[in-house]
Amino acid sequence: MADQDKQVITEAVRSRYGSIALTVLEDKSGGCCQGSGCCEGTSLNTDRISTDLYEVDELEGIPLKSKLASLGCGNPTALAELHPGEVVLDLGSGGGIDVLLSARRVGSTGYVYGLDMTDAMLELARQNVAEAGVKNVEFLKGDIASIPLPDNSVDVIISNCVINLAADKQPVINEAFRVLKPGGRFAVSDIVIHGGLPAELVDNSELRRDLSSWAGCISGALSDSEYQTTLTNAGFGGISLEITRRYALEDLGSTLPDWAKSLGEELSQNIVSRFASTFVRASKPLAE
Numbered sequence: 685m686a687d688q689d690k691q692v693i694t695e696a697v698r699s700r701y702g703s704i705a706l707t708v709l710e711d712k713s714g715g716c717c718q719g720s721g722c723c724e725g726t727s728l729n730t731d732r733i734s735t736d737l738y739e740v741d742e743l744e745g746i747p748l749k750s751k752l753a754s755l756g757c758g759n760p761t762a763l764a765e766l767h768p769g770e771v772v773l774d775l776g777s778g779g780g781i782d783v784l785l786s787a788r789r790v791g792s793t794g795y796v797y798g799l800d801m802t803d804a805m806l807e808l809a810r811q812n813v814a815e816a817g818v819k820n821v822e823f824l825k826g827d828i829a830s831i832p833l834p835d836n837s838v839d840v841i842i843s844n845c846v847i848n849l850a851a852d853k854q855p856v857i858n859e860a861f862r863v864l865k866p867g868g869r870f871a872v873s874d875i876v877i878h879g880g881l882p883a884e885l886v887d888n889s890e891l892r893r894d895l896s897s898w899a900g901c902i903s904g905a906l907s908d909s910e911y912q913t914t915l916t917n918a919g920f921g922g923i924s925l926e927i928t929r930r931y932a933l934e935d936l937g938s939t940l941p942d943w944a945k946s947l948g949e950e951l952s953q954n955i956v957s958r959f960a961s962t963f964v965r966a967s968k969p970l971a972e
């Protein structure tokens with residue numbers, strides 16, 4: 685992909701999540717992201733992707749605005765088996781929900797970094813952390829393809845529906861590998877296309893060029909084999925992908941995006957059924 689196209693994608697993603705954060709910050713939400721669709725505009729209905737990811741009791745004490753801005757597709761903190769004293773980095777931390785949940789799990793001897801490129805999301809996350817009174821966390825501004833942390837400094841990388849938004853995935857995975865300590869874990873929720881796209885759609889398809897679908901976590905998703913290859917190329921081992929939620933055409937919501945309209949129902953159904961929220965695990969080998 686040309687650098688200019690990557691920039692266009694990054695700006696579309698920043699603009700979309702910036703405006704969601706501003707809506708929550710300005711408290712114009714009226715309960716959005718709890719079922720009334722402030723997240724509309726995604727290809728798959730975000731309510732279906734982002735609701736019911738967390739147990740009710742684990743959300744106790746988490747600020748409302750953090751819950752309203754929860755835009756993930758899984759619950760990486762629950763699946764990552766975090767331990768007291770660990771250092772965690774959340775790639776694309778958004779309103780901070782997974783940072784706050786991780787901070788509880790690693791306790792006062794642990795530390796959690798949230799990294800995000802969108803100013804309004806960082807402001808929202810910092811407000812939420814102040815409201816929760818949590819001390820062992822810090823939000824950093826930056827791109828997940830250029831992580832502002834030293835080599836070998838993090839025990840666990842988590843992320844929730846963000847890597848699929850990156851215009852170029854390999855630099856992101858390479859950076860994750862670099863900052864992890866030897867033996868460190870990559871424990872990420874993401875949208876993955878299981879079995880890949882049908883051959884006629886892989887290159888230059890409308891789906892891949894639909895910026896709204898990209899910013900909605902769909903068009904930029906890797907196939908399962910691409911994910912494995914990208915992790916292997918970076919040096920990771922112990923790779924596994926576990927489906928946590930599947931989707932169907934009905935989840936597209938009331939308006940079909942253009943790429944789906946032109947394909948007919950059978951092919952669209954076939955494509956959408958390949959998308960799944962997936963928990964991706966890998967580990968950085970111990971130094972020899």
Ligand SMILES: C[S@@+](CC[C@H](N)C(=O)[O-])C[C@H]1O[C@@H](n2cnc3c(N)ncnc32)[C@H](O)[C@@H]1O
Pocket residue numbers: 697698701702753754755756757775776777778779780781782799800801802805826827828829843844845846849850901
């Ligand atoms: C789908 S939201 C998920 C937010 C959060 N992980 C959650 O579960 O609620 C995507 C977030 O990732 C951030 N983001 C997307 N691409 C990024 C990048 N290349 N570098 C840093 N942050 C990025 C966006 O600003 C947004 O806050």
